[in-house]
Amino acid sequence: MENKIYEQVPQEEPQRQFYYMEKAKGYVNALAEKLGRRPTFCVTTFGCQMNARDSEKLTGILETIGYEAAENEEADFVIYNTCTVRENANNKVWGRLGYLSTYKKHHPHMKIALCGCMMQEPEVIEKLRKSYRFVDLIFGTHNIYKFAELIVATFEQKGMVIDIWKDTDKIVEDLPVDRKYSFKSGVNIMFGCNNFCSYCIVPYVRGRERSRKPQDIIREIEHLVADGVVEIMLLGQNVNSYGKNLDTPVTFAELLQEVEKIEGLERIRFMTSHPKDLSDELIEVMGKSKKICKHLHLPLQSGSSRILKEMNRHYNKEQYLTLVDKIRKAVPDIALTTDIIVGFPGETEEDFLETMDVVKRVRYDSAFTFIYSKRTGTPAASIKEQVPEDVVKDRFDRLLKEVQADAAERAQALTGRTESVLVEEVNEQDNHLVTGRLSNNFIVHFPGTKDLVGKIINVKLKECKGFYFYGEIVE
């Protein structure tokens, strides 16, 4: 399809984008001639797995049109794929844009593009328009598939190219993707979020929930497996509500069973499960599956039923704990991980102690702890009683201590076992070692060579180092 010559601009996708990729190749080749070398690009990802997957799509297009990957941001085309889930994610982007502007002054032909969640905020666009005129291209989360078309616009148009959509019901399939890892891959199963947790900006910047058709997902995974992938991670903000709005509704548990059948695929992960939608059917499928990894990320957010209500999470402390019991009964070796927010507006010491209580009871294998960050436009942003900074800091430290102690204890209990491990890379600090991941998501370092990368092998966990292990291969 890529070499087809089009008479006029096709209206359908993805044909339209292949047309623009051909056109972009011409501009990139001309630039290469001028520079006397292939022009380079660097995509920097902020935020979650969803953004990481989007960056692989951007990279696929850039490589198709003739850019070469650069080691760092001293490149001819720099792209920031941004996140806005917490204020510090935004601050990082503003800070780094400062450096880029200095670099661009000495390299005027350089292009800078910004995309991702932060670009869906009108105030951000205002600020960029006013004070960051050196940025060449700005687009959002809904039209990322148009990257080739937008690149062509930057070659043909003077000034900033800005294209932001408020929402979309469109899913464009079959565009090029360049994976970061040859042996594992994220796979989007749905986009957007309908949950509107009161603190969270994601539904506003990622739009309404849209599920991909099961046959498109299966076809993508089959291609990935044919291309050497053994582990996939199914991605969505709330995978448990997958398929509800499809013309022929399908449950997430049903999708998993179809994915399980794909020959050659060894491991299945998924992210993220909202506790309110986690079905008994899913627990049963997890219990029976040979391929679904023994790991469940189940965000708690708070252990206080009162705060959970304020957060619009649709479950309470008891329901969460009951769910954990059910899962542990059905899948005894499962590792549980979570996300917790400290300092939600109005959180009292009692509320916080409820969170500590859940943490102590569940004993997570790992937990991401976040300080509440006020996001403009969300319902929680208008709650007046903010928790004083020093109180939040104190609670955060106490919580962190607890989750770290639990995680270390959980890991310690695995010492001496032999587990199957997917080897991911040669260890960065010591190249006699390779690093692999257990089904339960723990990491192990052990003596080995580069040829093991991408293979699943048995490793004995010899020594626990808190959050990771040292091990040795068992023949």
Ligand code: SAH
């Ligand atoms: N869809 C996923 C989470 C996506 S955001 C889910 O519902 O689990 C990842 C995590 O960021 C959330 O689980 C939450 O713990 C945290 N988070 C989201 N908004 C936040 C905010 N305003 N302040 C602090 N943490 C936040």
Ligand code: SF4
């Ligand atoms: Fe945000 Fe809640 Fe949606 Fe997760 S489920 S992305 S926390 S609104």
Ligand code: F3S
């Ligand atoms: Fe951030 Fe967007 Fe993900 S806000 S956490 S990159 S969905």
